[in-house]
Each structure stands twice: as structure tokens, then as C-alpha cells.
Amino acid sequence: MIDFIVRRLIAIIPVLTVVAVLVFLMLRLTPGDPAAVIAGDNATSDQIADIRTKLGLNEPIWTQFVIWIGNMLQGNFGESFFFKKTVGELIAQRIEPTLALAVCTLIFAVSISVPIGVLAAYRQGSVLDRVVMGFSVVGFSVPGFVIGYCLIYVFAIELGWLPVQGYIRIGVNFWGFLERMILPSLTLSVGFIALISRITRASVLEVLNEDYIRTARAKGLSNRVVLMRHALRNAAVPILTVIGLGIAILIGGAVVTESVFGLPGLGRLTVEAVLSRDFPTIQAVILMFSVVYVVVNLLIDISYTLFDPRIRY
């Protein structure tokens, strides 16, 4: 197991190298000059050129890359072109809302989708099954921002139960934090629920037709025990895989959801950085998302061993 983990961690290095090179090159080759954005609408060409020089953007592209990689290896993500802050500080400031959104979404999604997926499989062909499948199609097809606006209209504007937007840090006011997390997490979890419930249904259905399930029933075990201990546990591997892959959906969804609900997280930071061509920030955030994605999937791989003793690394 330790060997496996070490091997997987070492494998992260080439992945991140490829990501770093691609992100760096894509940003430099995409039209858009941060100096022109900084200088504003009334600046002259000479003023923009002066700012470009001060930002080091006149250096050859490979020099810029070597400097950036060198700094990254020393844990220095550089300084944002716009905010008078290091990118590390910016990420530290913005990580809490994104983390909170991701955790709440995962809790919402898993706690809803797995039970309804199992029930849909157990009652295959029933009204419940059709409703769950219908929901999964709709949930997966409707864009997150549409769901977000609908929820805001109903729960914030018409009913007045929840705030429209904003974020309160968990340490400042817990209830304020919760109030502001409900709608964004619901919005982001709809697609996730659709995906996980469908996979759960399919996996559990497959397992329910296995001989050992028939044996368990023949032994007189209750439906609950059969479903939870035998069927769900054996169906867990594909479900966990989908949850791991869904982290990418979560990251993509966070960008939209944070913008709609005014959450000051990493998703919005990414959008702002892309729109203003804040190269150091974009590079660091994308690299960080890549690390998160790879590490989460490593953890998922490790967790397989907990559910399926046949899997050994």
C-alpha cells in the first residue's frame, strides 16, 4: 500500500509539469495584455509599455517560464499583477468559501443521491424509480445558473427565507454561514445528485442480481441488511469512482455558482483573474486545482480497499 501511495505521489510530478507548461503557454499565447488592462482606458501606448516592462512581461517567454517554475519550486507563487498581494495570500483568503461550498455540496449530494439511487434500484420500474431517473435527466441537463436563479427567486425573493447572495465566514457567524451556504450548495449539488443517483442505481441493480444476494436473502436477512451491507458495499467502487471524477464537475460548477451567489471563492478568483489576464494568479489556481483533483482521486483509489477487500495495492 505504501509503495502504491508513493508511486502515485511521484506520478503527480509529470502530471503537474505538463499542466504547468500548458497553462503557462496557453496564457502567453492567448490574446490579452495585463499591462493594457491595468493601465486603463485613458493610457497611452508608452504608458502601457512602461507597465509591461515593470511586470517583466517583456522578458522572453522561456525566461519568464524558468523564473516562474523556479519560484514555484521554492513555494513562491508570485505576486498578483492587480491585487497588491502574493498569490499565496489571495488563495488563502479565497479557499474557505470554495472548500465550504465543496464540502456542503458533497454532503448534500451524497446524502441524497445514494439513498435514492439504492431505493430506485430496489424498486426498479416503480414510480419512485421513474421519478429518480426523470430527475437525473433534468438535473443533469439544466445549467447550474438556471437552477441557482430559480432557487433565489423562490427562496430569497418570494419567500424571503434565505439571503440572495454573499458569504459570512464560519468563524464569524455560524448561522449566517449556513444561511448563505444552503442555496449555492443546493444549486451545485443538483447535477451531482443526478450523476451519483444514476450510477448508484445501476451499480446496485447489477449487484442485486448476483448469487450472493440471493444467498443472503435465502439466509433470511432483512432487506435493509441485504441492501446496506451486501448490495451497497459491493456497489461502492463505481460510486466512489464517480464521486472522484465529479470533483472536476464540482470545480467547474464552483466557478459559475460562486459568481451567481457572490461567493468570494477560488472559482470567482479564477474568473476575475482570467478576465483581467492576471497570469500569476491563473497559473497558481489552475495548478492548485490539478493537485486537488489528483490527490482526491488518489484518496478515492485508497478508499476502494475499505469497501472491497479483493482490491490490494
Place this chain on the structure above:
Amino acid sequence: MKHIMRRTLGAMAAGAVLAAAGPVLAQSKTLKVVQHGNLTILDPVWTTAYVTRNHGYLIYDTLFAADGDYVAKPQMVDKYTVSPDKTVWTFTLRDGLEWHDGKPVTSEDCIASLQRWGKRDAMGTKLMDFVKEFKAVDGKTFQMILKEPYGLVLDTLAKPSSHVPFMMPKAVAETDAFKQFGVYTGSGPFIYQATESKPGERHVYLKNPKYKPRAEAPSGLAGGKVAKVDRVEIIEMPDPQQQVNALITGEIDIIEAPPHDLLPVLKKDKNIALDDWNPLGHVFVIRFNHLVKPFDNAKIRLAALYAINQEDYLKATVGDPAYYKVCGAAFICGTPNASTKGTEELLIKSNFEKSKALLKEAGYDGTPVVLMQSTTLPILTNTAPVTKALLEKGGFKVDMQSMDWQTLVTRRTKKDAPSAGGWNVFHTYSVSADALNPISNSYFVANGEKSSWFGWPNDPEMEKLRDAYAKETDPAKAKALAEAVQLRALETAQFGWIGQWYGPGARRTNVTGWLKAPVPVFWNIEKK
């Protein structure tokens, strides 16, 4: 059910109040404002971004300020004199001016602030061309000694919009003008709370208890800057629909510039009022690239001006005539330099036959002109399709290329031909306050690649007129020169001003006292 839920949430909120009593109690005097964009840069000399300018007005003060009639009035300055030959200006600061750290504002601070600003601002650099030296007479008095008389000294020091000559402590003002500083100490009516502010979330300002407002009533940006709320929070909220929702539910107090298409929603709510805080509004501009074909030819540029008309642009972008004005004056209708002379045949109505005739005369070969369209600034998005339609009716071939605004602002710096990544024509807009005279209005600069704005017009005759305007100290003669500048710009078709538009702000009705000024300012505003 709604009430039960509200009560439950209310009880939950009560717990939260006990947990965080301080901030909640202070909330009644907290003004929550959403601006038209995110505030990322806090150095108002380093960028011309309007949100940064607004931040500047909260924490800094100016030597002079434009009043409601756009006349420069002393602000930090108590009194000033000018020598009979109009070359020595002596300024004495008001008593009791202090930086937020408690140190007194000195002449040295003001001189350093003017020098840094003078390296970046168009009007500032022009003034500095005339300045021989600055001299600190004593802690509160300093002199600006000119090489020759300059007619715009006070107008320049009272420049209302970006870049604004804000006063800063000497140590801050000595920062390289092309580098961003990181200390935000001003002497204005509010104090920036760097530790509480989180970029992308909110920026927090507390009332400056030591600020001594002028005794005069507020007028425009001049007069007494009395902070009537304890705290201002600039909330970062990128989505206009969400801004409107948050104003309706009372989560915020002011939206600086809601989009025109959402105004009907706001008008329906009895708890919301629309305020035309900026009576001058904004002005659209069409800009030609004078360096490359075909707009290197004045006749072809003129043909383009004959083809376009303001109303088509304004209908396509703003829509509601209540929020736009067809106006031939380059220096903005209703201001001292306004004149509609020369626009009887141009800009106001299209003349496609004249346009075609000029193109024939100029030998236009039918090469498509590359028109850059910004798709990310909603107010500009529809300008380019209107230009395409009008120019094509006028005999042009047009290749409209769509891109985001950041790509456009990068591409417009390229002087190459369109085939090599350059461009022929694009649109922009500015606040009208930046366009009030031939010096502050950077679209009129015509000294070629040296320092003209994008498009790089080169017209020595225009520069002579602008210089004459700058030196003229008689207001009547200055106005005549401004008119001559306008006529010259039309004669050479340097660029086109294609309509004025207005965007009201929206506020909760319990918020009053929003001043009419070219810039949104938050002193004088009360929250009940």
C-alpha cells in the same frame, strides 16, 4: 409557513447577534454599495479604473474640486494667489489637515503627490510641461512656478475623474509612478480598513473622526465632505441580476450603475429609488486607426463620419430615450465648452450618398475595414453591429471581429495592419467628466505615435489649437478655441463622438443625500 420559517430563522439570527454583537449593532450605520466593477487596484495613480478612482475619493482629498457647475473650488487649499504675470501660484493649506495616521498634511506631501500624478495623467503631464519648479514655502504653503502662463491650472488640480490629483503622504507619493504602492493612508473623510477588507468580497471604510470638512454646503465634488454613516462597505458582486435581487431584499443599499434592461424591475419596487447622480453621463466614441489603410486617408474617415448617426447607436445600446441624448457637442452638452458647430451635417444624421461620393473621390479599393467588437462590456456590445450596418450602407466593406474587452484593449495597442493583427476601427466610452475640454479629453491628442491615444492621429494644426487653449486664461477666448478644436477634429475626421448616455444609480429609499457629481461619492449620504 413563510412567517413560521421567518420566525425560526429570526430566532437563529438572534443567537448569531449574541455571538457577533459588535458588527451587527454597527450595521444600522453601514452603507453597503455595489459598484460597476470589482475593486482590485487601490493605487489611483497606477490605473485609470473608475472603481479605483471612487476608492480614491473615499480616502483621499484633493487640493481643489469641481463644484456642481464644474467650477474649480478650493478643497484642501484654504487660500491661493497668483502673481500678476500668472506664473507663480501660491497655495496655502487649510488648518488642521491630518493624514489618517495622525501626522499633519504638509506642503512636501502635496508637491510629491502632484509630481507622481503628473507623470501619469494626460492633463497632469500637460501641466508639468509648464511647471518650472515647485517650492515649499513652509509646512502649509507651497508654490508652483510656471515657465509661462497656463490657463488650466485650477481646472487641472480640480480634475474630477481619472486620474484625479489625490494628495498622499510624501513617503507614499515617492513610489515610482509605474509601480503600485501598498500603503493606503489618505486624509479624506473615510479610512480604509486593509485588514478587514478582502478583495473579491468587500472593501471596508470607517468614518474618519478627525476629518475637518469645509464649512460650505456640498456641491458636486466641492464643499463640505461630511461623512454621515459610520462605515462604508463596497461589496463585490459581479452579477447585475444578483445586484438587483440584493437591493430588492435590502441586503445592499446602493447599486452605482444597474444595467438599463433591469431598470424597469427596480422602478416597480416602492422601496427603491433611481438617482441620476451623474447628470453629465457618458459619451460613446468611434476611433479610427490613422496609421493603416484605409483610415490613414482623411477623406475615408470623413466618409465614415457621414455614414454614422448618434441616434442609431443610442437606440441600440441604451434603448430608452430618457437615458440618452443626441448631442453634437464634443465637450458635452450643458457644459461651458459645449458647441454643436460643425455637426449640422455630421454625426447627427447619416448621409450615405455623401459617404459613397467621398469614398469614390478617395479611391477606396473595397478592402474590408476590421471593426473590433467587444462582447463583454454590455453597453458597448451593440455599437459595433450598428457601425457595420451604417458603414456598409455608406459604401464600406466591413469585417466585424468579436472579442472580449481585454483582448480588444490589447489589440488596439498594435500599430500593424489588420492582416498582421492590427485593426481599423473600434468603439469605447468615457465618463463625460473626462471629456470637458481639449486637454482632459485624450481623444483629441494628435501628436502621432508620441502620445496620441490609440489610433495615433497626427495633426500639428490640432496640437497648435490645443496648446493655445491650454495657455488661454480668458474663459471666452478659451471657449472659442475649444470650438475651433472641435471643428478641426471634424474637418480631419480625427474620431467621432457618437452620443451621450446616462445610467441612474439605484438606492433603497431609506438612503438619502446622494450628491449629484461626475463621480459616485459617499459622503453626505444618510441611512435611516
